[in-house]
Amino acid sequence: MADPRTNIRPKAVDWRLWRQVFASRSLAIGLVLTLIFAGAALISLVWAPYDITQMNIANKIKPPSGAHWLGTDHFGRDILSMIMVGARTSIAVAIVAVGIGMAAGVPLGLWAAARKGSLLDEVIMRANDLVFAFPSLLIAIMITATFGPSAINAIIAIGIFNIPVFARITRSGALTLWQRDFILAARVAGKGSARISVEHILPNVTNLLIVQGTIQFSLGILAEAGLSYVGLGAQPPTPSWGRMLADSQTMISFAPHMALFPGMAILLTVLGLNLMGDGLRDLFDPKLRRGRT
Amino acid sequence: MNLLRIAGLNLDIHGTPILRDVSLSVDPGQIVGVIGESGSGKSMTAFAVMQLLPNGSAATGRVTLSGHEMLELPERALCKLRGNEVGMVFQEPMTALNPIRSIGQQVAETILIHEDVPKSEAMARAREALNRVELPEDRFPLTRYPHELSGGQRQRVVIAMAIALRPKLLIADEPTTALDVTTQAQILALLTRLVREDGMGMLMITHDLAVVSGMADEIVIMQNGRVVESGPAATLFETMQHPYSKALLAASGHVPDRVDRDGGAPLLEVRGVVRDYRLPRKTLFGAPVVIHAVKGVSFTLERGESLGLVGESGCGKSTLTRAILGLEEVQEGSIRLDGEPVFTGHTANRAVRRRMQVVFQDPYGSFNPRHRVSRLVTEPFHLLDTPPTGAEREAAIDEALISVGLTPADKEKYIHEFSGGQRQRIAIARALIIKPDLIILDEAVSALDVQVRAQILDLLADLSARFGLTYLFISHDLSVVRSITDRVLVMKSGEIVEEGPTERVFDAPRHAYTQELIAAAPKLPEGVA
Numbered sequence: 001m002a003d004p005r006t007n008i009r010p011k012a013v014d015w016r017l018w019r020q021v022f023a024s025r026s027l028a029i030g031l032v033l034t035l036i037f038a039g040a041a042l043i044s045l046v047w048a049p050y051d052i053t054q055m056n057i058a059n060k061i062k063p064p065s066g067a068h069w070l071g072t073d074h075f076g077r078d079i080l081s082m083i084m085v086g087a088r089t090s091i092a093v094a095i096v097a098v099g100i101g102m103a104a105g106v107p108l109g110l111w112a113a114a115r116k117g118s119l120l121d122e123v124i125m126r127a128n129d130l131v132f133a134f135p136s137l138l139i140a141i142m143i144t145a146t147f148g149p150s151a152i153n154a155i156i157a158i159g160i161f162n163i164p165v166f167a168r169i170t171r172s173g174a175l176t177l178w179q180r181d182f183i184l185a186a187r188v189a190g191k192g193s194a195r196i197s198v199e200h201i202l203p204n205v206t207n208l209l210i211v212q213g214t215i216q217f218s219l220g221i222l223a224e225a226g227l228s229y230v231g232l233g234a235q236p237p238t239p240s241w242g243r244m245l246a247d248s249q250t251m252i253s254f255a256p257h258m259a260l261f262p263g264m265a266i267l268l269t270v271l272g273l274n275l276m277g278d279g280l281r282d283l284f285d286p287k288l289r290r291g292r293t
Numbered sequence: 294m295n296l297l298r299i300a301g302l303n304l305d306i307h308g309t310p311i312l313r314d315v316s317l318s319v320d321p322g323q324i325v326g327v328i329g330e331s332g333s334g335k336s337m338t339a340f341a342v343m344q345l346l347p348n349g350s351a352a353t354g355r356v357t358l359s360g361h362e363m364l365e366l367p368e369r370a371l372c373k374l375r376g377n378e379v380g381m382v383f384q385e386p387m388t389a390l391n392p393i394r395s396i397g398q399q400v401a402e403t404i405l406i407h408e409d410v411p412k413s414e415a416m417a418r419a420r421e422a423l424n425r426v427e428l429p430e431d432r433f434p435l436t437r438y439p440h441e442l443s444g445g446q447r448q449r450v451v452i453a454m455a456i457a458l459r460p461k462l463l464i465a466d467e468p469t470t471a472l473d474v475t476t477q478a479q480i481l482a483l484l485t486r487l488v489r490e491d492g493m494g495m496l497m498i499t500h501d502l503a504v505v506s507g508m509a510d511e512i513v514i515m516q517n518g519r520v521v522e523s524g525p526a527a528t529l530f531e532t533m534q535h536p537y538s539k540a541l542l543a544a545s546g547h548v549p550d551r552v553d554r555d556g557g558a559p560l561l562e563v564r565g566v567v568r569d570y571r572l573p574r575k576t577l578f579g580a581p582v583v584i585h586a587v588k589g590v591s592f593t594l595e596r597g598e599s600l601g602l603v604g605e606s607g608c609g610k611s612t613l614t615r616a617i618l619g620l621e622e623v624q625e626g627s628i629r630l631d632g633e634p635v636f637t638g639h640t641a642n643r644a645v646r647r648r649m650q651v652v653f654q655d656p657y658g659s660f661n662p663r664h665r666v667s668r669l670v671t672e673p674f675h676l677l678d679t680p681p682t683g684a685e686r687e688a689a690i691d692e693a694l695i696s697v698g699l700t701p702a703d704k705e706k707y708i709h710e711f712s713g714g715q716r717q718r719i720a721i722a723r724a725l726i727i728k729p730d731l732i733i734l735d736e737a738v739s740a741l742d743v744q745v746r747a748q749i750l751d752l753l754a755d756l757s758a759r760f761g762l763t764y765l766f767i768s769h770d771l772s773v774v775r776s777i778t779d780r781v782l783v784m785k786s787g788e789i790v791e792e793g794p795t796e797r798v799f800d801a802p803r804h805a806y807t808q809e810l811i812a813a814a815p816k817l818p819e820g821v822a
Contacts, residue, residue: 181659185723188618188651190643190676203663 020283027279033272037265041087050078052085053237061255071257074247079258083265086239089151090269093234094220096155098213101162106209108163109170110201113178114193125171128164136161137226144232151234158223162216169212173205207284211277218273225266241266295357296321296494297342297462302354304334304341304518311337312518315354319462319494319511324485326497326505326526328541329515330742331713335498338515339464342496343379344371359461377407380455382484384467386447390439396423396450397435403457422453426483444606445476449483456487463488463495469504473605473769478813481508500742502545503772503815506530514538530818540744546817547747548776549754557596560763561617561731565626566590568612586612588787589626596730599757599764601778601795603771603810609787610767614735617765619646630731647676650724654736656716660708667704670694670723677727693722696759698752714745721752725760733765738773750777771814775799783807 022028049069056076064071070079112124140157147153174197177183186196227233228242236243241262248258297319304312312334319325329335340346342356344363356363358378363371383389391399400419404410410418420435426449439447448468455463465484469477485508488495499505505512506526513523514537522535533539568587587609594600604610615621617628619641628635630645650673653659660669667690674680681689691701697718708716717737724732734753738746754777756762768774774781774795781798783791783806791804802808 181653181655182661184620184653185651185659185720186661186672187620188646189672189674190641190646191672200661204661 021279024279024282026275027283030272030275030277030279033268034276037087037269037272038091040084041091044081044084044088048078048081048084050081052077052081052239061251061258063255063257070261071255073244073258074251074255079244079261082239082244083241083261086241086244086262087265087269089234089238089240090221090224090266093151093155093158093224094217097158097162097220097223098216100156100159101166101216102209102213105163105166105168106170106202109167110174110197112167113171113174113201114197116175116178124167128167131161131164137223140223140227141230141232144227149232149235151238154224154227154233157227158220161223162220165212165216166209169208170205173208174201177201177204207280211281211284214273214277214280218270218277221266221269221273295319296323296359297496298355298357299338299342300355300357302338302341302352302356304337304346304350304352306347306351307349310518311350312341312352315515315518315520317513317520317523319496321461321494322488322492323511324488324495324497324509325511325513326499326509327513327515328499328502328505330500330541330744332517333515334518335515336466337518339381339466339496339498342462342464343375343381345375373407376403376460377458378460379462379464380458380460382448382451382455382463382465382468384470386444386451386471389451390447392439395436395438396428396433396442396453397437400435400450400453400457403454407458418457419453422457423450425456425487426450426453428453443476444472445480448472448476448480452480452483452487456491456493459491459493461493463493464498465495466498467500468497470499470501474771474810475605475813477504477815481815484508501815502542502743503817506817507815514541542817544743544747546772547743547750549747549750551599551754551777552758557598559593560596560598560631561594561765562629562632563593563613563617563626564591564628566613566616566623566628567625568609568616568621568623585787587616587623590784590787590789591626592782592789592792594731594763594765596763597757597761598780599766599778601774601781602765602767602784603769603774603781604784605769605810608784610784611735613784614651614733614765614767617733618649618651643676647673647727648729649731649733650727650729651733651735652717652720652724652737654739656713656720656740659720660716662708664707665704666694666706666708666719669708670704670719670726672723673727689726693726694719696725696756697722712745714741714749717741717745717749718752721749721756725756728760729762731763731765733767735767736769737766739768739770746773753777771799771810783810 021031054077056072059072059076060074062068062072068078068080070083073079073082108124112121115121140154140161143157144153177200183196183200186200191199224233224240225242225245228240229246231243231246233242234240244262245259248255248262252259295318299318300316302312302315315334315338317325317327327335327338341352342358342363346352352364354364358374361374366374397416397419400422401412401415404415404418405412416435420430423433423435424430428446428449433446439450442450468484469480472480481504484495487493497505497509509526511523512526512529514521514535516537522529522533522538524532530542533542566587567589570584570586572582572584590613602610612621616623617635619635622636622639630648633642633645635642635645670690670693671686680686690704694701694703699715699718699722708719711719738749741749750773753764757764766774766778778795780793781795782789783798783804785806791798791802791807798807799811802811
């Protein structure tokens with residue numbers, strides 16, 4: 001059992017942790033959904049049922065069948081294969097976007113917390129407020145429209161809006177830690193605030209960051225789908241769930257399967273990631289955990 | 294007839310035995326003190342009376358409260374009894390009140406839950422309850438919020454909530470542990486007065502023998518979920534038989550063996566230290582409020598001496614500690630260790646800082662939970678220019694752990710694997726590892742049980758003799774300061790009001806504040822300890 005006062009568990013492999021993972025239904029469902037889509041993306045790197053760059057006009061807009069489990073689109077491409085390859089795009093965009101957010105946001109948050117109340121703290125946090133104040137998708141559309149539609153620009157646009165999220169959560173977690181005696185002990189040992197932030201604060205806010213990271217990951221996938229839907233995300237022939245939806249729009253009355261399956265893919269991935277984030281938060285928070293057992 | 298009667302109570306939580314065959318009784322107007330160390334089951338006994346047990350609990354036996362069989366009643370009936378028949382006062386007044394509701398609303402809420410009365414009447418009765426706990430209307434209107442009150446005043450609000458419905462039984466779980474000694478004396482007097490006036494029964498749970506010996510009629514001593522001894526408070530101390538009770542009593546009055554040493558050369562010199570804090574402005578153009586935390590403090594600490602610094606919360610002792618440790622710069626005055634200033638310019642002097650270390654109060658908060666003990670205790674090596682490496686480093690860790698009574702094998706463990714007393718030993722090992730001259734003990738034993746506290750005090754006395762350490766012992770607990778220091782300083786509102794040899798200050802205090810402190814400290818009856 002982790003120490004309830006410190007909210008931390010030992011590093012050693014703890015099988016009870018895994019039992020708790022599967023005791024929490026939302027965490028287990030979230031983990032399974034996430035693993036299915038991550039698995040599909042990985043498999044598509046080496047194998048997909050059909051080549052998605054190959055058109056097959058004779059077979060276009062076929063409903064699901066034995067040969068094409070999820071049917072074909074208006075160019076006769078296999079929808080299952082496109083969803084698998086599209087998962088790759090979505091996940092890649094989301095990973096890099098969350099990475100940008102963490103890489104810039106976490107140091108900013110740590111820095112602001114270490115200089116709490118100073119001008120620097122104010123400047124960092126007000127700049128974050130400024131970024132927060134803009135509707136993120138709208139600005140992302142503006143950025144991609146200005147610099148040209150591409151997956152890279154979409155990643156950067158989504159990543160920028162992740163920075164204040166991580167900066168805030170890191171700062172708030174760090175501020176309570178700075179009050180603790182072990183930080184005072186480190187200061188007595190002559191350690192500077194940068195060193196304390198890295199050695200003592202960062203390891204103790206990682207669970208906050210993991211939870212927030214999962215949720216931002218799902219938001220990243222949604223944002224990428226949104227940008228692709230309006231044609232500002234990944235460009236053809238790279239398949240993308242958002243563009244698959246956009247392509248199917250005019251044919252929805254006679255080929256609903258073309259919209260249904262990419263839509264389901266987005267829905268289930270985002271749902272899975274959110275359930276996983278929720279479950280992880282419960283797992284890391286000893287107060288909630290004790291409430292359940 | 295007994296008001297509360299517990300007979301043969303057994304309690305298991307998830308199959309782990311917590312209480313075994315606990316029996317005790319409380320009569321109307323009687324105060325029963327339940328004493329035990331953490332984990333003895335004293336709080337669980339109280340929760341069993343309220344039937345506020347954690348999930349997975351299985352209780353057998355009988356708990357009869359004014360005719361109700363508490364173990365057999367359904368939850369709805371229990372809700373009616375809680376608050377109405379039994380009131381409860383908790384240990385931590387800071388967390389027992391809802392910070393966003395006024396004190397009037399919170400006291401009135403207890404009344405509104407149990408009685409169908411108009412809100413205005415509930416507020417009037419809340420006023421009456423607050424008056425009874427000595428929070429008069431002119432200074433404490435119902436619209437005050439908890440954050441506007443001091444710790445002692447908050448505890449009074451908690452008591453007002455507990456007695457608002459005039460319950461027959463009041464359960465107080467360590468009601469004064471978080472409070473200063475003079476506040477503690479006032480709260481204990483208040484509780485005693487309320488019990489006598491209303492003819493309530495009171496179950497007083499504490500780890501401090503001295504607290505109950507002055508007020509309780511009956512005393513029950515618990516260990517490992519069993520009652521080991523009980524009897525009338527007036528005679529129990531003379532008649533007690535059980536070895537645990539005797540050990541507990543011995544530990545409360547424990548005085549470690551110390552080698553008396555003549556003061557050597559001055560080690561720490563504090564001269565005219567002033568530290569002010571600026572609070573944020575209240576209005577846009579108003580002048581900022583300045584708090585004078587330390588106002589011109591001077592003292593000298595001699596090598597090999599053990600000096601006590603006594604004062605209540607807010608007296609400036611923590612600020613002074615931080616200034617001595619070089620964590621905060623002072624505005625005026627100087628702090629010198631062996632002639633070297635702690636601050637040169639605006640930076641703390643490393644050469645001086647490596648010669649002093651600190652042990653904090655909270656054994657749970659003073660370690661990074663993600664590091665192993667070997668890394669935790671070597672943190673002060675950061676102060677050395679050439680920290681030891683390899684085998685030398687391992688040897689230093691082993692030596693530090695052995696000298697505080699732990700084993701070298703403990704260095705591979707994480708901090709959550711240790712008890713509070715062991716953690717405090719690790720904190721001392723961390724302070725010892727760079728062989729400092731001065732160790733500042735900031736309430737270092739205040740959070741520990743009496744028996745563990747006695748062991749740690751013995752360890753400190755032993756280390757001082759072996760390594761020639763100098764201690765600055767900061768505490769609000771007078772009995773601890775008395776047992777381990779040669780000389781004592783009494784601090785109030787940022788100034789030192791009295792200074793002198795420990796025995797002289799305790800036997801013949803000169804300043805009115807010192808006299809008040811010593812009179813307020815709970816004492817065991819004469820001649821038993």
